Amino acid sequence: SNMNKELFFKNKNYFFIxxxxxxxxxxxxxxxxxSKKYKLTDNRLRAETAVITAASxxxx
Structure with missing residues (x-):
């Protein structure tokens, strides 16, 4: 599912793949x-961009 920050931050343990x-x-x-999955974007990102997007x- 697309990223929902309220639901995302209710969890205290995260890992990104x-x-x-x-x-x-x-x-x-x-x-x-x-596992619960979230999409950062509908587009496929390069590895470098995906890490920066997840961090932001x-x-x-």
Missing amino acids: FGPEGGLSEREFEQLKD CITL
């Missing part, structure tokens, strides 16, 4: 199936 350019594999998605989302 930044995948490769081609996306995550089926096995990787399977391993994450029980959690500090604003």
Whole structure:
């Protein structure tokens, strides 16, 4: 789902996964199936941009 800061910040434990350019594999998605997922944007970001975007989302 898209990032909802109120819901996001209710959780006290976070981890971010930044995948490769081609996306995550089926096995990787399977391993994450029980995790809550948030999209930073509808666009695919480069690794450098994704990290900066994630950092700005959690500090604003």
